[in-house]
C-alpha cells in the first residue's frame with residue numbers, strides 16, 4: 001500500500017512540495033523562492049522555466065529517499081490566473097508568464113468595458129472585468145508578441161494557467177488540461193455550463209484551439225512521464241490555490257468561510273451547488289467539481305496582504321526577516337493614527353480600482369517604524385473586514401467563525417487584531433499549509449487513499465482559536481478611519497496621468 005500523497009504548490013513567490021501521510025501529517029517539505037520580474041510599474045512576470053525548475057526540484061527534495069512506489073498520487077495547486085502561452089511545436093513559451101497581480105492589460109479591460117460586454121462577462125463568468133483574470137492577459141500577448149496572433153490562429157499556440165503548464169511538463173507534453181476551478185478564473189468559463197464560452201471567446205478574439213480541456217478537481221486525468229520523476233505516478237488532484245485551501249480547511253458545508261493570508265489574501269465562502277452572483281462586488285467562482293458534485297464559492301480577493309511585509313523587508317528595509325514585523329509592531333502601543341493602504345497594484349474586492357495606489361496617511365513627527373509596521377499588519381485585517389462585510393451582506397447572516405491559514409496567519413498579534421476587528425471567532429488549524437493539503441485531499445480521494453469527504457473532516461485539527469476581546473466601538477472607529485484612508489488612495493494613478 002502506498003503511504004504518501006505528494007502535493008505540488010506553485011505559489012506567487014515560491015514553489016513548495018509537501019509529502020502527506022494518511023493522517024494528513026506533513027512528512028517532508030521542500031520550498032524554493034524564484035525571481036519576481038517587475039518590468040514596469042504595476043507589471044509582474046515570472047519566467048515559466050523558473051516555475052517549472054523550482055517546482056520540480058522541490059518535488060525531488062520532498063521525495064528525498066522515499067521510494068516512488070510509496071507515492072499514491074500527485075495533487076497540484078497553483079497561483080491562479082497567471083497566464084502562460086507556449087508554442088506546442090517547440091514547447092517554448094512565447095513570453096514570460098503574466099502574473100495575476102500584473103496590471104499590464106488594464107487598458108484592454110477599459111476597452112472591453114467600452115465595447116459593452118461588461119454585463120455579459122459578469123453574468124456568464126461570475127467575475128468583474130479586471131486585468132487580474134487571464135483573458136485580458138492572453139489578449140495582451142496576442143496583440144503585442146510578434147507573430148503570436150497568426151500562430152494562434154494557425155493552431156500552434158496553447159494557453160494555460162500554471163496548473164495546466166505543470167501538467168503539460170509533467171506529462172512530457174501529452175496532456176493539455178486544466179481543472180474547472182482554475183478555468184473559472186480565466187474570464188472565459190461559463191459558470192453555469194462549466195464549458196468555455198464561445199460568445200466570450202469571439203468578443204476576446206481568442207481562438208478556442210488555444211484552450212485546454214477542462215477536467216474535474218479530483219479524478220485520474222493524467223500521469224507523469226517516467227522521464228520526469230523516474231516513474232509513472234497518477235496526477236489526480238488539481239485546484240487553484242484558494243479553492244484548494246478551502247478544501248484543505250474542509251469548508252464542505254454552505255456558509256463556511258476561510259481566509260488565506262499569503263502574498264494576497266483570499267476569503268472564500270461555500271455557497272453550495274448554485275452559482276449565485278454577488279450584489280456586493282465579490283466574485284462567484286467554482287470551488288471544486290468532483291464527479292457530478294459542484295461546489296461554488298463567493299470570493300473576496302485582496303491583491304496585497306503578506307506582500308506588504310515583504311515590502312517592509314525588501315523595499316523599505318526596516319526589517320530583515322518577515323518574522324521581525326511582529327516585534328517591531330509591538331514597539332508601539334497602537335498605530336498612532338497611521339493607516340496604510342497597500343494598493344501597490346490597485347485594489348481588488350470590493351473596490352476593483354486598478355488606478356488606486358499605495359498610501360500611508362496620518363504621519364506625524366512622532367511616527368516610527370513601529371507605527372508603519374503596525375499599520376502594515378493592520379491593513380491585512382482591515383482589507384479582510386472589507387471582504388467579510390460584503391460577504392455578510394450577500395449571505396444575509398453574520399459570520400460565526402473565520403478559518404484562517406497561509407504564511408501570515410502564523411502572526412498571533414495579527415490574528416488577535418483580526419478577531420477583534422471582525423467581532424468573530426478566528427480558528428487556525430495545525431496545518432497552515434492547507435493549500436497543499438487540499439490538493440493532496442483531492443488527489444487522494446481520486447485514488448482511494450482516502451475514502452470520503454467525511455473522513456477528511458476528521459483530519460482537520462485545531463491549533464488555536466482567537467476570541468474578540470477589544471471594545472467593538474473602538475474597532476468600528478478604527479475601521480471608519482481605514483475607509484477614509486482607502487478613499488484617499490483611490491484613482492491616484494489616473495489623477496497623475
Ligand SMILES: Nc1ncnc2c1ncn2[C@@H]1O[C@H](COP(=O)(O)OP(=O)(O)O)[C@@H](O)[C@H]1O
Nearest residue numbers: 011013262263306307309310322406407408411
Ligand atoms: N510573521 C509574519 N507576519 C506577517 N506576515 C508574514 C509573516 N511571515 C510571513 N509573512 C508573509 O506571508 C507571505 C507568505 O505566505 P505564503 O502563504 O507562503 O504565500 P504565497 O503562497 O503567496 O507565496 C509573505 O508575503 C510574507 O511576507
Ligand SMILES: O=P(O)(O)OC[C@H](O)CO
Nearest residue numbers: 011012079080262263264
Ligand atoms: O500565491 P498566493 O497564495 O498568494 O495566491 C495567489 C492567488 O491564487 C491569486 O488569485
